[in-house]
Amino acid sequence: MTRLFNEPGDFVDEMISGFAAAASRWVQQIPGGVVRAGRSAAPTVSLVIGGGSGHYPAFGGLVGPGLAHGAVMGNLFASPSAHQVRTVARTADQGRGVLLSYGNYAGDVLHFDEAQAELREAGMDVRTVTVTDDIFSAPKGEEHKRRGIAGDLTVFKVAGAACEEGYDLDGVERVASRAxxxxxxxxxxFGGCTLPGADAPLFEVPEGRMAVGLGIHGEPGIDEMDIPTAAGLAELFVSRLLEEVPDGVALEGARxxxxxxxxxxxxxxxxxxxxRTVHQLLGERGISIVDPEVGELCTSFDMAGCSLTLLWLDDELERLWTAPADTPGFRRGQVAEQQRFDAEVKDDAEETVGRSSAESRACAATVATALEAVAxxxxxxADELGRLDQVAGDGDHGIGMQRGAHAARDAARAAVGQGAGAETALRHAANAWSDRAGGTSGAIWATILKALGSVIGDEARPGAEDLARGVSAASDAVMAFGKAKVGDKTMIDAIVPFSDELSARIGDGQGLAEAWSGAASAATAAADATAAMKATLGRARAHGDKSVGTPDPGAVSFALICTTVADVISSAAGTGPQDH
Known part of the structure; x- marks a missing residue:
């Protein structure tokens, strides 16, 4: 149970501020996370790691000589936004390229990939190595679908040491991939974690039972069994991991x-x-143990649980693993002296308000009103959405949607106050939603709002046909961005029916208020129908049949928002309730 916090919504900001103050020998805080407080005599490739907060020492605690150059720190269990990734990467870059590395979770992939594409377009050489060490999250042969858990550290440490040795970006990427x-x-x-302000853990395990194959974001385990003895747990760990020995490794004499x-x-x-038993069992199989680590390396807030990671060495990996490192959360040997410096923050997200027509400014005011209703x-x-997400996800969908909707509302209000048109108000709202919410839903809602705005523009008051085209563009953009399709049990299962129904009704001559309301009903029915589906994408995919019987929380929240916006449109048209 998490007991010490002020306002739950401020927890991460206050935590990062306190961490940076306590760890000022190693790090300095910048927007989006932290970067090193010192630098080597000669420029190197920069390693930028990251993910959601709540995993200390991952990720900020691994910034320092011999390890990472910067860490992007998202909200609790929520991936950082593309803007945060860009800011940390640009600030950490020393001119020799940047390697991004993080756990293979859908939200992280969406945001980091978007940032990588934008940085490359701006001329930076940026590569990515995602961590996929969790053997329980996908079968052999589908290793690329696996998520990253405590094995993050082995990849980060090897890559950071390669940077320190002066490897070029090709070399750093190569050894990180091999690690x-x-x-x-x-x-x-043995029990779930509880986020600040929550009245219950994200998941529960029956007394005397143990969840097997858990993630690090509060996801429930994939299997369950009676709690064994310490020796029995060690035997489970070792036996299962020895079934997954990498190709080309012979157990006898392996390091x-x-x-x-x-x-x-x-x-x-x-x-x-x-x-004690892990060490014994590995030795009995003829395996040589090199520099083991026991302790908190990648946590999940206050979760009761543990994990075993095995890094199978070759000569190069062993040298890089055992090389010196000095960070707040991981230290080994003595590193070369660093020169302290003040980072020049390179934040490319300055928001501007350009010219707009009176008609578009009136539409922007309606956008702000709609986002107030959405919030x-x-x-x-929020609680209901969180409960739906607990079944096969990490239980934070409601919290994430709150963060995003509140930030979007405030950004739209501010933009309207500065005379923004509809597209600008939507763009400001999108960027704020992405930054504050993070995660998959943050990326998707930012995509929706930006795509809608790009069709509407800042010059004219859009008609019903324009809004239908904007919604269709948003639907296409989300499918292209997240690679989901109808039937994967995601928000797409509600977005596509909503867009199709809206376009059909407007094409048949219905007014916007009536058409939007009918489309919202179609989205609601489609969201309800996801209860019968088995998740095949995102975090819920790993839990397979557990998701059957519960509708997808992203689809539910999308339909809920569409219904709410229908009321706003009706009110604006003078044909519906006036209290929204």
Missing amino acids: NDRTRSLGVA VVPLLNGLGSVKYEELFVVY RIVDEH
């Missing part, structure tokens, strides 16, 4: 780095008891 290919992890949990990781509330003493309805349903 990922040779890293395997398995985690278990391996074991990482026994506590996820938040399992004590070091308990971990040492488990590690209210999300507040009312």
